[in-house]
Amino acid sequence: MIIFKNGQWKVEKQGMTGDRDYFIEAKRLGDLRNDGLYSWPLHMVSKVWVDFEAFKEAFDAALAHFLPDHGKEALARTYERCARRIEESREYDLVKDEMYPGKHFWTAREMFAVHDEACKRLRLRRADAAPAA
Numbered sequence: 643m644i645i646f647k648n649g650q651w652k653v654e655k656q657g658m659t660g661d662r663d664y665f666i667e668a669k670r671l672g673d674l675r676n677d678g679l680y681s682w683p684l685h686m687v688s689k690v691w692v693d694f695e696a697f698k699e700a701f702d703a704a705l706a707h708f709l710p711d712h713g714k715e716a717l718a719r720t721y722e723r724c725a726r727r728i729e730e731s732r733e734y735d736l737v738k739d740e741m742y743p744g745k746h747f748w749t750a751r752e753m754f755a756v757h758d759e760a761c762k763r764l765r766l767r768r769a770d771a772a773p774a775a
Contacts, residue, residue: 645707650693651700658704662691668708671701678713680720687724694728733760 646653650661657668666682673681683701686692698721705712737760738745742752 646700646703648696648699650696653700653704653707657708658700660692660697666704668704671704672709672712674713674716678716678719679723680717683717683720683724684727687727694724698724730760730764733764736760737763 644652644654652659655668656665657671658666671682675681675684683698686697687694705717734756738756741756741759742748745752
């Protein structure tokens with residue numbers, strides 16, 4: 643019986659399955675890390691093959707079905723952290739393409755340079771967006 647399905651994920655009575663046969667057991671959907679955030683979204687946001695919005699939609703449906711009393715505040719904080727990771731990854735890619743267009747192989751020095759520049763830009767953008775105290 644399919645409880646939920648989108649283009650990449652389906653939720654069934656056993657749990658969630660992604661289009662690459664990636665399976666998450668229903669009993670593990672509520673796994674939390676030591677910091678109180680949900681493990682699965684933070685794990686899946688870093689997977690290149692995952693459409694994170696599709697994952698999030700299916701994960702929400704799975705939690706609603708299997709764990710209707712799940713921690714909604716913890717889930718909101720988890721999704722905020724995921725959004726930051728997505729933003730950081732996009733910024734890294736933008737900086738990489740500016741600094742080393744068309745390059746496919748990297749030295750450690752180049753990777754650190756891109757990382758440092760991306761972090762600097764994100765800090766500045768976040769500082770500009772922060773409300774004045």
